[in-house]
Amino acid sequence: MTGLHRTPLTTSQKTQCAAIALAGQEVHGTISEISREFGISRPTVYEARNTADEVLREHFEKEESGYRAVRVEVDEAQLERTVVALRVMAPNEFPHDRRRRDAC
Numbered sequence: 001m002t003g004l005h006r007t008p009l010t011t012s013q014k015t016q017c018a019a020i021a022l023a024g025q026e027v028h029g030t031i032s033e034i035s036r037e038f039g040i041s042r043p044t045v046y047e048a049r050n051t052a053d054e055v056l057r058e059h060f061e062k063e064e065s066g067y068r069a070v071r072v073e074v075d076e077a078q079l080e081r082t083v084v085a086l087r088v089m090a091p092n093e094f095p096h097d098r099r100r101r102d103a104c
Helices: 011-023 030-038 042-060 076-089 098-103
Strands: none
Touching: 011 030, 011 042, 030 042
């Protein structure tokens, strides 16, 4: 966790701050500029940059051998029951329901 969690910045701003710091790490003055722009300390920007770098490296260095394809076969009745169950459990997750739109 970085010092960013103690700032009033939104999640989007925190992400943007870390991304800009990571992308501009070779350019002199980038950290100071980000610090001023977001109103946070330079050590916090460095910490955010290093954490972003670590997370990205961890993600992209994962061995893909741990992944495997899985095939699942279902019949149409199972599929229809699942759709009905999802609509009952999370009705607001299907705002673009064709049947509802066609009925209007």
